[in-house]
Amino acid sequence: MLAEQMNPFNNLAVSAIVAAIPILLFLLCLTVFKMKGIHAALLNLLVTFLIVLIVFKLPVGESIGSVAEGAIQGVFPIGYIIVMAVWLYKIAVESGKFDIIRGSIVGISQDQRLQLLLIGFCFNAFLEGAAGFGVPIAICAVLLISLGFRPLQAAMLCLIANGASGAFGAIGIPVAITGTLGLDGVTSMQVSIMSAWTLPIINFTIPFLLIWLIDGFKGIKEVLPAILVTSTAYTVTQGLITIFIGPELADIIPSLFAMGILALFLKKWQPKHIFVMGEAAALKAETYSVGDMLKAWSPFYTLTIFVLIWSIPAFKGLFTAGGALESTKLAFTIPGSSIGVTLDLIGATGTAILLAALVTIATTKSLSFRRGFEIWQTAIKEFAIPILMICAILGIAKLMTHGGLTVTLGEAVATTGKVFPLLSPILGWIGVFMTGSVVNNNTLFAPIQATAGHIIGTNPSLLVAANTAGGVMAKLVSPQSIAIATAAVGATGQEAALTRMTLKYSFGLLVFVCIWTFVLSFFF
Template sequence: MTILQLLASLTPIISVMVFLVLLRMPASKAMPISMVATGLAALFIWQMDTTLIAASVVEGLLSALTPLTIIFGAVFLLNTLKYSGAMDTIRAGFTNISADARVQVIIICWLFGSFIEGSAGFGTPAAIGAPLLVLLGVPPIASAVVALIADSTSVSFGAIGLPVLFGIEQGLTEGGVNMAAVQIAQHGGNFADYAQYIAMHMITIDLITGSLLPLVMVCVLTGFFGRNKSFLEGLQVWKFAIFAGLAFTVPAWLINYFAGPEFPSVIGALVGMAVVIPVAKKGWLLPSKPWHDFAESDFDNAAVTEQSATPAKFSQMAAWSPYLIMAALLVLSRVVEPFKAFLISFNISWTGLLGTELKAGFATFYAPGIFFIVVCLIGFVLFKMNSKSIKQSFTTSCSSMLPTIISLGASVPMVKIFLNSGENSANLASMPVALADLLANTMGAVWAWTAPVVGIFGSFLSGSATFSNMMFSGLQYSVADNIGMNHALVLALQGIGANAGNMMCVMNVVAAATVVGMAGRESEIIRKTMPIALVYAFVAGTIAVAWGGF
């Protein structure tokens, strides 16, 4: 690979880092510029056909429909609860559990968020958890940051195990043949058993890395957003934070060991909430004085933190019922096969885009976005909202979507150009494969630390841990084969890196920023989450080396 080709393959990363992170442009400006730069690099240096580039853009625009519907649905539900007055009740309920913002962050983002991740995936946890924190008095930007950090460990088993069961399997399959066939034969003869073996390596590493994340979250909360900018104020709840971390990771480990990778996040989170919430109510493992001391400068979006327009009193069960119905629909749609098949039958697909072999699909009824809409309609009736409140909820939600539509409408096509670049006149591998091969050839001696970074790289660009695993599991397996590494452990590090990348991927950051009214401040969020993701990956690699698999 020449220097020019290297720079071309790095264009998506360099442009995003320069325009979004360094120059601090809003994503609605940075992502279109990055898309154009990637397209030009693909055309003139990678020598992709113009029709294929155009088809990739169309594919990306159609693929963006799914995350856009999720984001709109999450914002719409938030506004429905706010303008009905139900959020006043939810806020009071969490305050009754604990008035400590550190505790609220752990319960909402780490535990409840892990349940949503296990049920749905698609970046939904941050879209639900972040606005809940805002309505409890946590600054919008802080809410987005901690919600994204929390949505990581549980991603291994997100969307009913999709990143492992589908992502890794597809990544290992070439021409209909799985390159790990020998390993699979040694573990029961089917990929589900091998996936469970890989997932055991992931969750075993996360008994350390994942269990420490709640403590990291509260330290970020107090250190960056507290009035005193004190990380020590986060460390004050170290006993409770580590307890909450283990309350999820230990049940998740057990569920994966006995039942496989479909339900560790769902059941681990439910067990965690059942154990942690009573402890929080009793004040056990917590300082006597609650903490809720944020810097005033972080409250710079009155539209998000304002009180509901039509205050009303509801029971906790009634106020929470939209989220409970949402969670039930997500689980049923993933677990009950007849219901799942019924929903999937309504999928829309487009094939042969612009005469190419590219295709795209939109899971109209299966995507979580439709469930948000259904739950909002139920909320109109349940909360007896008048036409004025309904209109206010809908129009407010629509008006907040324009920056997100522009951002995702550019970032997803950019990723598609990047991924589809394998078909070119320069006889080059696709950009991600070429980059990964370069890393493998130069970084093999330290692959324990490189492997999760490759996973982060995949999620950062594609917006999906599943897609990161699809892109790079084959490469990871090949490197392990060539250098004599433990295959399952390397694949586990790929998965952990993909999870860590979830904290900082553009798609999730844009979604989290939008739902808390912080569209345009995506660069600030990434600057906070990126170091956490990299440290997460480094610690995981260090544990793998100590494990002895290298």
């Protein structure tokens, strides 16, 4: 925090209400006023800048530097990751691999409810665990559209499905980072174990919710065996991993296991009624050789291999102080401020995806590097506005952090005493709504959660886990997630509509996490 004060009105309640204006205004802009996402983001950036500058007395240089920091991070690493992921997807389409992938899925089942479980839930969770940062939503939503789902519908379903995996995205970093914050009595393993008291309930429920959203209770009844196979395989496996191994593989292994078990199950069982939505015609199932299948899926397992390498501690160590590749990191201070920025040019996840794309081009005879470069330019053009929106959102988040608004909100909620566990997940929801990242959320609010836990006599690891779970529920409506989803399905400008579609589910899941955390606080 760089501001002169966090309680400008000498009344924490009033200061917290003012600090909450950017969040409330953002929700109003996207729901009541139905503004385009980019317009809402830019308006809120201006309002937040004025609040931080005039009310919280953040110096002009630091205020401008905060916006600059957010803009830089919006482009790199987040924009970098998004463009690389979309580029890889477009390469798969251009090369014809995507048609084989789609055909192989249809070969498992032509029922769109089962396709949703395979792609919207299982493959979504796998990509979240391997890459995170919007990659699963961007890729899986488009894949669902190719299978006959409507654009905004596909985006909504992928956002909701992501609620089952967001806590352990990008090799478990959201939970793993809590062990690096020096919190008293809190380790990442303790948070991982404590999350197993809440997340499995949500994870088991989400496949039911997904099917209900497209085919109601009738659909749940008709494909109940497949839902139970998916929910049980994923939930039990993830629960065991989070308790006995840790957060790093808590998405990757369960999602692959659930997808494999479901695919094998569907070879023996299919619903009596094949469900195909509205105008979407049933796609013809194709038969492909094992070699064709391996080649078609190669962009994604190549992606996984590179991302896993980038996540190995020994590889990460190359970029730390004294490491062999330390010099590849660009560090500087934003002029006119005290805010430092570090750009990890090679160690960024986007570089791992870039290499996967280059390998895919190099191993695809029908695709030249020149054509690949043209596809890359198309991806940049398509995502220019969404990335600008993300830059504005992160500018708001940095202003709230450096200006003390997030601390004010945290301190205000923490004054509620024994009722705090009921409100604890709301802090996480706020953190992810503003930053779009569960990692950033835990960095911001995990210390407040842990401190509050010690003060009120509640297990601090429970509250940090609640902060994580509450944050995951905000990913359904985070402006950053919404921007990525609408851009991926070709619906840029319809952010308000998508927000309205997902908001009630975000709030509903958040209410459950709040109540359940409060119940658990009596036992921990």
